[in-house]
Amino acid sequence: MSLLNSQASPSIQICRIMRPDDANIVGNVHGGTILKMIEEAGCIIGTRHCNTQKGDRCVAALARVERTDFLYPMFIGEVAHVSAEITYTSKHSVEVQVTVLSENIVTGAKKVTNKATLWYVPLSLQNVDKTIEVPPIEYSRPEQEDLGKKRYEAQKLERLETKERNGDVITHVSLSERHTKEPYTVAFSQSSLIHLIGPSDCTLLGFVHGGCVITVSGRMTFTSNKSMEIEVFVDADPLVEADKGKYRAVTAFFTYISLDKDNKPLPVPPLKLNGEEEQKRFEEGKARYLQNKAKRLADKERQP
Template sequence: MSYLRISDTVVETYRIVHYEQTNFLNRLHGGDMLFFLVETGMLSATKVAKGTSLLASLDDVVFKKPVKLGDIIRVRAETVYIGNTSLEVEINAFNQNEEVVSAYATYVKVDDLLRPVPVGVKIVEENEEEKRKIEEIKKRRESKLSKIADRQKMRFRTEDITEGIRYKISNVIHVSPELTYDGKIMSAGKLLKLMDDIGGVVCFNYIGYNNSTDYTSGAVVTVAVKGLTFYSPIRLNDIITIRAGLIYVGNTSADVIINVIREDMKGLKEHVATAYFTYVRIDKEGKPIKMPKYIPVTDREKNLYEEALLRRGLRK
C-alpha cells in the first residue's frame, strides 16, 4: 500500500470562455461548466489511481457567481479520500481567485472491461484542516452509499420516469466517437452538458420562451445539480434517451428531474443516471424574476413535488 498527501493529488486546468459557450447575456452555459468540472476531477482521480477512472456520482454542485464571455476560469480538483475502488474528489472553479462553482464527485477505478478494481493508494492528512475535510468526506460518502445500496437493481430500472408529468421532453442521441473519451466510453462531461441543455429546454417551454430578441419571457440559468449517480457506463454506438420533466417551481427557481437510459446494438437497455437540476429564471439584466405559478395536478406530479420540498428542506 502506498500513501499520498492531498497536495499530491491536486490538478488545475484553465479555460477561456468562448462565444459558443455563452447565452444571450454572454454568460457561460451551466452545461459547459459541468463539463469543465468533471473533466478536471477525472484528471485528479486518474493521476492518483494510475488507471482509467470513471465518474460514479456528482453532488452538491452549486453555482455561486456567473461567468462571462472572455473570462479565464481556473478549475481545481483534489482527491480527498480513497476507498477500495473509489476516489472522492473535491472540485472548485475560480474566476480571478473568486470561487464561482463548487462540487463533490466520486470516481471509480476500472479495468479494460470496466469492472471496478482496487486503487491501492491511501490519503494521509498533514494537518487538522485536512483531517476535518477527510472526516466530512467520509460522512458524505457513508450517506451517499446508504442511498445507493440497491445500485444493481437501479441499473435495470428503465421505465419512463417522466410518465405523468405534464411539462416534459425527451431526446434520443447516438453516441458517436466525438462524444467519447477514447473511442470507447462516453465522456461524462459531454453527457452532463446534454442533460443540462434538455433540462433548460423544459424550463424554457414552461416560462413561454418565444425565442425573440427582446427576451420578454426572460431566460433560465443553471444554479445547482444534486443526486447524480451513475449505474451503467455508456459505450460507443449506444443509443441514449434523455428524459426531463418539471417537478417543482418556487418563486424564481424550478427543479427538473433528468434521466438517462442507454440501449446497445443488441437492444439491451440499462439505466445510466438520474439527477435533479435546478434553474433560476432571469431577466435581460441577469436578475432573478418570478416563475409562472405552478400547481401539481397528476398524482405523479404531487408525489415528486412533495419529494422536492423534502429535498429542499421545506418539509420535515
C-alpha cells in the same frame, strides 16, 4: 488549456479562456461547458492518484455528482481556473472537490463561480468491468478522514435510494401532444431528446461508446418562487448489441432559475400537480430544496 500539478497534495488546476462557442442562448458561459471542465479535472486527478501504485493501469470513471453549485455566471473572455482536490478515498472510490474561479484578464477581478463534489471509481484499462483498489491519501487532521467517511456513507445511501427510482418510466410526449396539455403541469413541461452518440461524446475510457442511442427525458418535479427542479433520466439503447436491451444509464436532478436580460431572477409560475405520484415527487423536491438552501447558507457563513 494549461495544467498545473502540485506535488505536495493530490490536487490540480486547469485554466482555459472562455470563447464565444462556449456561450448559451443568453450569452453567458453554458452550464454544460463548466460541468465538462469540472468532470475532466476530477478525472485527471483521480486517474493520476490511482495510478501511483503498482498493478493494472486504470482510468477514474465518474460515478456520482454529489452536488454542483452555480454561484455566479461566467462570461465570454474570462479565464476559468478549475481547481480539483482529492478529499477522501474509500477502498474503491475517490471523492474530489472542485472549485471554479473566473478571472477578468482586463481588470484582474476574480470570483468563485462554482463548487462541486464528485465521486470517481477507478476501472482497469485491460478490463473495464474490474474495479481497482484506491491508494489511501494522507490527512492533515484525523477529523478530515472522519468527516469524509460520513460524506461517503451519506452518498452511498443516496445511491441506493436512486437505484430504487431507476425503474421509473417517462412516457414520451410529442411536440403536438405537449401543446394540448394544460400549462404549468408536469406533462406540459416534460421533454425528451434522442441522440446518436459519436466519438466526440466519449470519455477517455470510452464509456459513452459511439453507436449507442440515448434517450434523455426530463420532467419538472418542484418549483419555488424563483427556482425549478428538473429530474432527468438517460436511457441507453445499444445498436450493435441489441439483445442487451435498453438500460438506465444516468439519473440526475438539476435546479434552474429564470433570469431576465440583466441576469436578475424572475418569478416562476407554480407547478400544477395531478395525482399522488406527482405530489410525492413535489414533496421530495421541496425537501431537497430546503436542504440545499441550508447548505448554501452554511457555506456563506463559513466564507471569510
